Amino acid sequence: MxxxxxxxxxxxxxxxxxxxxxxxxxxxxxxxxxxxxxxxxxxxxxxxxxxxxxxxxxxxxxxxxxxxxxxxxxxxxxxxxxxxxxxxxxxxxxxxxxxxxxxxxxxxxxxxxxxxxxxxxxxxxxxxxxxxTPLSLENLDAICTCRVPLEGLAAANVAAAAEAATLSALQDTIDRMEAAHQRHDAEAAFWANAALTDVLHNNCGNPVLRRLLDSVNKQALRYRYYAYRETTDIIAASIADNREMLAAIRRADPDAARMVTEQLVRKSWQLTHDHLAARLARPKVVDKAADEA
Structure with a gap:
């Protein structure tokens, strides 16, 4: 501190x-x-x-x-x-x-x-x-189309050369996600998940990949937070899937780490898409006073 x-x-x-x-x-x-x-x-x-x-x-x-x-x-x-x-x-x-x-x-x-x-x-x-900028299904789909292969490659790279400090940091973020979920603190769970992806990106061993992920992640964070705020399903699924990803990394299995990571990003994408689609389909309430101001 x-x-x-x-x-x-x-x-x-x-x-x-x-x-x-x-x-x-x-x-x-x-x-x-x-x-x-x-x-x-x-x-x-x-x-x-x-x-x-x-x-x-x-x-x-x-x-x-x-x-x-x-x-x-x-x-x-x-x-x-x-x-x-x-x-x-x-x-x-x-x-x-x-x-x-x-x-x-x-x-x-x-x-x-x-x-x-x-x-x-x-x-x-x-x-x-x-x-x-508005949240839109088109923008979400464009972001996640990029995130799937990029996040999968980052996880595979980490699995190929993971050090003890990296494994410990990943375990810590997953444990903090679990603790936040148990106390029904979606925001803390979100930040713990954001820290987990940071650890993966920082240790992917490819500076070009890291810059690409950093660029995509800026826009992705809003959608990720929106999903965490809207449903606990995505938090529980994320914890389970990230534990599976970490297990693959501990086994030094890049192929499994890539597959699990791509699947969890796709799952998060689908859940977020469904909730956002439902929200966008609801009639918009117009604040007349604010609109006139």
Whole structure:
């Protein structure tokens, strides 16, 4: 655990021991509510699972001498809000609102929106900020079509050369998924599952594959969280399938690890597709007051 101060206040780092130092995602606990409610200090009362934000790959767990730019900080906060669906798909992200909320000028906000646009999380609108990209079946299918072979290859590569530390990290994330599921904490189970895929990606031994996975994963996380929030079936299935995947990795069986991983991604894809299709088929309730505003 450690502390560092960025351009908009203090952060508290927690629970990074299970992550490789140069992982693509470093988990940081910081309250993503209105900071004025906590007098500019990290919130110690909010649930850590509900206040996680994400840091970019180039910020290592051991290198906080140079804090990120204001734009990078805003990216981290907005990313977390979008992934956790606290900013609804299709909702507007106004430059003025974000500037006021975090006490920054519009320049870093625009920088953040450009980065989120490149990750496929935001569609920018001239002089209006950005729009959170909608969840759609077409986008889900496009993402998962890529994830199936890429995740399978990563698991196979890990199985071919897994070290004890990697096996321990994978076991730890699965155990945390199980514990979160037992206490009916879908959000904590989601973050544990996200940490598991990070371990696989970080140890796949192929930097090109890792970059591809990192790019796809940014968009996939929203759909993965949506599924975890909507149904416990996917959490239980994920725990069982990931235990089977880990068993194949322990046996140093790349073919089995690939097959199990591809099957679990397909299963998650189908469950998410079914729930999202049902949601999109429901009549949309229009908030007349919000629409007029």
């Amino acid at each position: 450690g502390n560092w101060t960025g351009g908009s206040g203090a952060f508290v780092i927690r629970d990074t021991s299970h992550l490789p130092a140069a992982g693509p995602l470093l988990y940081i606990v910081d309250c993503i509510q209105d900071r004025s409610g906590h007098n500019g200090r990290p919130c110690t009362n909010c649930s850590p699972a509900k206040t996680m934000t994400l840091l970019k790959a180039d910020l290592l767990a051991t290198d906080f001498a140079q804090p990120p730019s204001l734009g990078a900080e805003i990216v981290q906060r907005l990313e977390a809000e979008i992934i956790l669906l606290r900013r609804e798909p299709g909702s507007r992200i106004g430059e003025e609102e974000v500037s006021a909320r975090y006490g920054v000028s519009r320049s870093p906000v625009r920088e953040a929106l450009r980065a989120l646009e490149s990750d496929g999380l935001v569609a920018r609108s001239p002089r209006r900020g950005g729009i959170v």
